[in-house]
Amino acid sequence: MNIKEVWNILRNCRVDRVKSLWDDDDVFESVSVMECCDDLNEVFRDMEGWYFRGEWSLKEEFDKEGNELFERVVDFDDSLYYGE
Numbered sequence: 001m002n003i004k005e006v007w008n009i010l011r012n013c014r015v016d017r018v019k020s021l022w023d024d025d026d027v028f029e030s031v032s033v034m035e036c037c038d039d040l041n042e043v044f045r046d047m048e049g050w051y052f053r054g055e056w057s058l059k060e061e062f063d064k065e066g067n068e069l070f071e072r073v074v075d076f077d078d079s080l081y082y083g084e
Helices: 003-011 016-022 033-051
Strands: 054-062 068-074
Touching: 003 016, 003 033, 003 068, 016 033, 033 054, 033 068
Parallel strands: none
Antiparallel strands: 054 068
C-alpha cells in the first residue's frame, strides 16, 4: 500500500485523534512517515479488534511515482486453527 492510500485510510478512520491529525493537507510538513505507520497500526487495531493480524511497517522500496510503500507483516500461527 502506498502513502497516498494510507493517508486516505487515516483521514477517514473512526479514531478521532488520528482522523483530526491526518485530515490536514499540510500534515506531511510536520509529521514523520514513522508516525504515519504508528497511526496506521492504531487504526487497524481499532478496526480489527481482537482479530488484529499484524503490524504495518515502512518498506525500503518506493512505487513507480516515488511514493513510500507500507507492508503488513502477519504472524500467523496455524496451530490455533489446527490444534497442533
